[in-house]
Amino acid sequence: SQTIHQWPATLVQPVGSPLSLECTVEGTSNPNLYWYRQAAGRGLQLLFYSVGIGQISSEVPQNLSASRPQDRQFILSSKKLLLSDSGFYLCAWKPGRTYEQYFGPGTRLTVT
């Protein structure tokens, strides 16, 4: 069966520090991968998606970037965090021929 992992689970970082969040999927190959941010327990905003290794599409201009160095690995990064980057970051994957996405456990980021 397929599983999705995210780490760390929680993170507190000062303004101006770098960020690296990691997401990996097991038990599948060539999944579509997605990064979302959720503010204040409300709806999810799509940040990045990837349909293959090295292929990244950004949905909103922001202080963040994403990379997919391996088929089942998706990384969210920032060189210098802003207070507004605080939130709950969720990674999701989708099997190629289905509509539904499956979410990882998320990372709660607090920028101080």
Added chain:
Amino acid sequence: EDKVVQSPLSLVVHEGDTVTLNCSYEVTNFRSLLWYKQEKKAPTFLFMLTSSGIEKKSGRLSSILDKKELSSILNITATQTGDSAIYLCAVEAGAGGTSYGKLTFGQGTILTVHP
């Protein structure tokens, strides 16, 4: 720009009540509408509705897609405290395989069920 709106934003009921959550959408080239339940961390998938599957049911939960009204409802009968969660509606849109599975989410409905 694709848009998904959920109502109400929050709802408080007692165990045994029946609730109806609403989701409306304005998108170009609708492909599917999905419902998720989020308790503390990851949203969990409930239902997917498409043009070829406009009604789904699982236990006390059911959902209907109204393509004419561009909306969907999620019904929960005989609510339990374990139904307390954020319910998220999302829509995938895009023509000819260009959506890449991108979902546009509504704001969510926070459901609280009291014993």
